[in-house]
Amino acid sequence: MAPAAVIDEIDMTTTLARPRRSQADRSAATRAKVLAAARDVLCAQGYSGATMHAIRDAAGMSLGAIQHQFPTKAKMMAAVAAEFAAYRTRIYSEAIRAGATPRESMENLIDANFRMVSRPEMAAVLEIHLARRNDPELDQEVGPSTRRFERRVRLWGHFILHAAGIDNDAAYQSLQLLNNAVTRGLTVEYIRNPDMALIERSVAIWKRQMLELVFGP
Incomplete structure (x- = not known):
């Protein structure tokens, strides 16, 4: 043949x-x-x-x-957001479990969160959340999975603090709000100027301040 x-x-x-x-x-x-x-x-x-x-x-x-x-476009955007939320949930939970102490778990969680800044999904989901303000249908579709994810992250933070003997939920909520603002701000900066070395230096400063505020020097 x-x-x-x-x-x-x-x-x-x-x-x-x-x-x-x-x-x-x-x-x-x-x-x-x-x-x-x-x-x-x-x-x-x-x-x-x-x-x-x-x-x-x-x-x-x-x-x-x-x-x-x-x-609809709203359902597609909701699926994009939900898929990324599921990915972040898995990465964050693995990071927390890898910590031998509450401080290490919090440090791992912060590191895992800021590694998301350079991912295209982060920029995409930021665009979706900004659009929710003027799109009731989009807000209705995206809202439930977003609230579930944010509630899970809050609970993780509470558990870490309670394991460390820290009982100040109001202070943690304020820090979490600041952390969210820094994350979104750095995502925008990365879109404008994808200099990862600069982002990493900025994250190191913020992480050090956060850990000291929560756990002390």
């Missing part, structure tokens, strides 16, 4: 032996592709530029296929 015929036969055998993906697998792959495209467009063009048509072009699929997964 000629070499080309052997290759053709092997290719055909491989194709025939390859199991067909289930409808659920195909749907999940389409969903992941759409969400990745939405994230990229949000980062590049902002919320107003992330139209269904722009996302369709970035994903390279029909508008009908996208709308089968996400009937």
Whole structure:
């Protein structure tokens, strides 16, 4: 048999032996592709530029296929935010568990949080949250998962402080608000000037101050 015929036969055998993906697998792959495209467009063009048509072009699929997964832009944006919240939840919980002491757990949590600043998902989700102010439908879709995530982070902080014998929830809430503001501000700065070395130096200063405020020198 000629070499080309052997290759053709092997290719055909491989194709025939390859199991067909289930409808659920195909749907999940389409969903992941759409969400990745939405994230990229949000980062590049902002919320107003992330139209269904722009996302369709970035994903390279029909508008009908996208709308089968996400009937509205608000539902798609909510899925982008929820997916990133789930990722952050996993990373933060692993960081906390890796700490041998409450202080180490808090330090790990701060480090894990600021590593998010350079991720495109962080910029994308920031765009979504800013748009919630003037879009009631978006706010309604995004609100529930956002509140669950924020409540979980607050509880983690409380548990860490209580394990350290610190009982000052009001002070922690103020620090958390400041930490959120610094995180979002640095995300904007990274978008404007992606100098990670500068971001890391700024984070080191903020982390040192936060730890000293909570645990002392």
